[in-house]
Amino acid sequence: MRTLKTPALAHSLESLRDTLRQFAAEREWDQFHSPKNLAMALAAEAAELLEHFQWLTEAQSRDLPPAELEKAALEMADVLLYLVRLADKLGVDLVDAAHRKIGINAEKYPADKSRGQSRKYTEL
Numbered sequence: 001m002r003t004l005k006t007p008a009l010a011h012s013l014e015s016l017r018d019t020l021r022q023f024a025a026e027r028e029w030d031q032f033h034s035p036k037n038l039a040m041a042l043a044a045e046a047a048e049l050l051e052h053f054q055w056l057t058e059a060q061s062r063d064l065p066p067a068e069l070e071k072a073a074l075e076m077a078d079v080l081l082y083l084v085r086l087a088d089k090l091g092v093d094l095v096d097a098a099h100r101k102i103g104i105n106a107e108k109y110p111a112d113k114s115r116g117q118s119r120k121y122t123e124l
Contacts, residue, residue, distance in 0.1 A: 009095055017088045035089050042082035049075035
C-alpha cells in the first residue's frame with residue numbers, strides 16, 4: 001500500500017511535541033513522564049473520554065449537544081497530548097507508525113473481503 005506523506009500534520013505534531021516538552025520542562029515534570037506513567041495517564045484519559053458516550057444511543061453519540069461535544073473534545077485533547085508525549089519519550093514517529101499500521105490493516109482486512117463487515121479479520 002502506498003503511504004501518503006502529510007507534512008502539515010507531521011509539522012503540527014512536531015510543534016505540539018515541542019510545546020509539550022517546554023510545558024513539562026517549565027514545571028520540572030520530566031521526572032514523572034516515564035513511558036509507563038504516560039501510558040497509564042493515556043489510558044485514564046481514554047476512559048474519561050468514554051464517559052461522555054456511556055449510555056448514549058448510536059444516534060445520540062453522533063449528535064452531541066455543543067456543551068458535551070466541547071467536554072469530549074477536551075478529553076480527546078488529553079488523549080492526544082499524552083500520546084504525543086509518550087511517542088516523544090520513546091522516539092516514535094506517530095505519523096510514520098500510523099501509515100505503517102494502515103498498511104498492515106489493509107493486508108489484514110482486504111477491501112473485497114471485509115467491505116461492510118464488522119468481524120475481526122480472523123473471522124473472515
